[in-house]
Amino acid sequence: MNRKDLVIMGFVICIVIMLVIPMPNPLLDVLLIINISLSLTILLVAMNTNDPSQFSIFPSLLLITTLFRLALNVSSTRNILSHGEAGKVIESFGSFVIGGNAIVGFVVFLILTLINFLVITKGSERVAEVAARFALDAMPGKQMAIDADLNAGAISDAEAQQRRKKISQESEFFGAMDGATKFVKGDAIAGIVIFIINIIGGLIIGMVVHGMGFAEAAKTFTLLSVGDGLVSQVPALLLSTATGLIVTRSASEDNIGDDLVKQMAAYPRLFYVVAGTVALMGIFTPIGPLSTFPVAGVLAFGGFKLQQTMRTKEVELETSPEEAEMEEVRSPESVVSLLHIDPIEFEFGYGLIPLADANQGGDLLDRVIMIRRQCAIELGIVVPVIRIRDNIQLRPNEYVIKIKGNQVAQGEIMLDHYLAMSPGIDDESVVGIDTVEPAFGLPALWVTEEVKERAEMAGYTVVDPPSVVATHLTEIIKRYAHELLNRQETKSLIDNVRETSPALVEELVPNVLSVGDIQKVLQKLLREKISVRNLPTILETLADYGPYTKDTDLLAEYVRQSLSRQITLQFVAPGEPLQVITAGPSLEKTISDSIQQTEQGNYMAIDPDTSQRIFAALSEQVNRMLQMGQQPIILTSPAIRMYMRQLVERMMPEIPVLSYNELEPEIEIQSVGVVSI
Template identity: 60%
Template structure:
């Protein structure tokens, strides 16, 4: 155990010993001076902290110091009543304060006790209660503010985590201070009671047991009692003041001394008003010379502060201009202008209420939920969505960008609802014709008073925030493979390494680099395959990575390993999958035209044959779409990758699976055949 830990434990044990074992006078004097020293250190530290959490140990320290002070009170009371002596420190304090008049000295001591108990202790207790209550009440708002800054891209994930931890620590600290202030109050009451005990029983013991006269007993025990009270109440007063400083401290860049001098003398002209007021008091019977001297000092101080402030403002202005000029011309600022946010959401001025929490907008909260939902669905960390208004857009228009390129655009009417009416005569209800942005369905923007009517007609009615949220979700899903770079892949690998270090070491950096792993994961995301099950993905890469470094082929092996996940993604409730099969002719045609090279394989098929296959797939997809069935094309593992590459540009929504990607228990029903 460290020496620091032993010293604290020893101090606690010593306090307990003080409560039961009589101490000699010289040792009491040492502890009394130590108590005063500790109180001075505490108040000086409290004055020099810039925020309360810098002195987070204060509540526990307050309890220990209070216990130490009470232990001293017990020991000094024992010495005063049993021996009529409590050490040189207490006697010196008592003699110095009382002097030749015990009554005056006792009155001064009572005033000191009243100041501590009524003013400082009561005030600190009340401030602690209010601070604890307000801190707890403000926690939800602070958490929402952090989430809003995180979604807007103003802070990083790490900064958000640190700020959340700080909020939790503040709540714990002020809650502990609320309880700690009760110790200060109890200590003040105990001090008053101990003083009364010392005086009353000291007089009784002095007269009855020691044979002193009443006057001698009064002089001796009153002197010792006042001395004991002073050496106890002065540290208690300092600790109470430190408690008040800590709980009333507002976070700033400077300590208490800097803040007082800076803020109190921020307006030098006000010193002239104060100087004039003091000078005018000299016209009364108050000493004219005294008021003139103080007024002169205030006026001179205002003059010097005014000159200093003017010079400071001039220097700051020049430095600001130089900094702006330097920043505008520096290469770093130009480089920053070249960077793009991974995801940007821009909107016209009419859509500001969507994002403005003061107007009831909850878009920021929705985006937080979208990121969490997609993290579970896709298995990757979605970057922060930067939200900003753009006056170049139409008032009701919004735009989505991925890495600086616009990938989607939509239009929303804040005071309307979007009604999607498949199979319903659109003329039966009034509204603004539009296309649902996420899935491209025909829809109408209708007013709020037509909402119930549209729902009774079988329409799906959605509010504007839900329309935008759904569109953002689908766009991020479609472009997730673009958002997964090498850095993001490295983070996923590091996370997997914590639980499967051997598996990661077997895959990277040999035989596959981080870039190779990133390409495999991006290919899976491109076809809406979740990469959340990284252990299975890396098991497959470990098995086949030594045989080939073709990332296209490795992605196919991974897909086959994820057959259970892929099957559940497309199977219906009856464990049946309706598919479009590929004829043997098309299978052989594609297989015969696969060219193998040292850099991988590719499909070398004449344009006419390509067009025929694409047209056949398109016809079959249109046929099953009428039946409201997800278009799935099923083929052999050997040609799946090449068939997907062939039709992806023209029919990106078509899902192409191989036989090896299906669970054996699934029933497959063919609803069409791709032929040429």
């Protein structure tokens, strides 16, 4: 514990001691002055706080100061009833402040107590209760707004975390203030009870113990009780005011003094109206101009000066945007900012604005959040923030998807229709507008709400427009995931593994492979839609084979063999055989003979005529499997798999190419076709 902790703990212990041990009057005077000073300090801090959550310690501080004040009340009551005196401070408040008149002092004390209890404390309690309820009710909406801004790219991850932390602090603060106002309310009641006890107990003790007459006892103990009550009520009133200021303070960039001046002085002409009203009161009422004209003159002069100040600011505001724009054009950073390219962009025409506008029922931003979560689970990478914006250059119902500034897909949807895809047998009763499903290129129809149920009964797959867009966007992200994985993202993935397997990462990076080499291996896996979520296994394999070769193509093949169980489950349902197209011996020999080895790595050199014959034979087998309603899969030996993939990728990039070593031994393989040349 540091010195500050010891001081705070010592202060709390002293408060407890004051409740039990009598305090000498000189020490009591000092503590009463400290109490008033502390309350005034808290009030001034509350006035200069821009946001209530900036004074988050206030509820706890309110409890400590209330306990301190009650301890002082107990000590002063003990001294009053025991010795008929309670120090210079209480005596001064009882004689000098109220002129030694007990009745006047009683009335003043009663007014202060009523103001504190009925006006300030009661209102603060209600405001704190409502603020706590509203803060809790608004939390889900604020969290969703933060997620939407994060996905739209309006804020960074750090800013999102900071805003979430602020929302949590606000809800906790107002919840604590709802309970802390009960301290102030209870303190006001305790002050009244202690005041009554001092008067009644003082009269009895004065006459019985000290032998005073009734008049002398009443005068002595009433003045002391009133003085003690005023000394307690002044700090209590200050703290109650601070509590009211805190709970009624809305979030602002300025403190209460700045806001008061700005907002009260926003209408300078109204000062003239008030000045005229005050002047007329002096003319037509017995008040007289001597009291009203000076006030009216100050108000009129203040309105004049404020009007001049506002005109000057208007002129500055008119010129400042033009100057700022010219200064921005002249600055070298103005061109640099134009070089930024968003990893993923989704642009749409003005007719599709309701998709992204939550006020019109659009849930595209929520769907984008789910897309990023789905891609993280299926691919094992963190998809960058998707920039969503409207583009007036597009047709109203058109949208485009860009990867690193280049358009890779486009589509057109009808918001007031549903997309219906045929099960294979068309139903003539299902009529609509012919179109093509944008994600997979299947023929489909845009049908109305009335035709939707009929289409579903006929076996059509019917989806709403937001689902069409979300599916298309998901497929594009999966197709171009290898382009989205840069070195920085790769380093973040490696750092995530470092938290659980530090020895593995330290062995591999950078002693065996660089981050760039690992990035190339992961990109090759993602290019063939192999998830890299099992990154520890991938890094283990790279650490095993990295010392023997730096060829990332060959390393990727070793990694695929280590992920054999994952790849098997990706293409084969449990308990079912795997139907494949195998590469014949002639084809494998042709590819093996065409592999050229160089210092930069191996590559395949095959003549165009042979390539055409391979494509023709392969297309025949693929089309036959498609007609059978099966997913075409090509199976080769491990030695030529990556070269076979290079051939297939040119014409049929969606066809997976596997090797025997990438499949689990217990899987039954059925060859439904052989590609030979």
